[in-house]
Amino acid sequence: MKWKQIPLGPLQTNCYIVYDENQSCLIVDPGDNPRKLATVLEQLELKPEAIVLTHAHFDHIGAVDRIRDKYGIKVYIHEKEKDWLPDPSLNGSKHFMLNEPIKARPADHLIKDEGAMSIGSFEFEVFETPGHSPGSISIYFPEAEFVLAGDALFNGSIGRTDLPGGNHNQLIRSIHDKLLVLPEQTEVLPGHGPTTSIGLEMDSNPFLNGF
Incomplete structure (x- = not known):
């Protein structure tokens, strides 16, 4: 299992392509620049299976419809944010974007439970990690030893909690x-x-002192 990080959009939101030896891939958080993302997919000769969203803030969803329509794939999101994709007041673009607010069609599949999940040939674990937003999830590939943490945990920092639905104590x-x-x-x-590692953040993240 391999992955590629692609920063997209004005906030340089990390989109990830997770792919296997058969050239199938999952697209996580296609935030913007669909043409750039499609170019990378074509260069790597990958076949997208689905889009999975760690959460539905505008900077993570800007290319959702263009990418899902281009490749004919489904979109997955946690059920707590099922209304956020088409609603600029919920996804935050109404308050942050200078140009047109971000809207996307509703997701095709709602993630309702934690635990093991599979999409096509991909098997992984879903963790509910709210605090940055109510429906934030993290996506863990145990055999490959990596976790896509969305905006929960950063290198030396944690996600902001001053947006609607955010909760600092819940995030911690x-x-x-x-x-x-x-x-x-x-x-x-x-x-x-x-990127970072769990061990590094345990040792040095100033927001997690005491753990």
């Missing part, structure tokens, strides 16, 4: 109970910025 609990319990060598693929 999510990180502590769902992410810091993973093996220390687990690579953390965050929604912004460089």
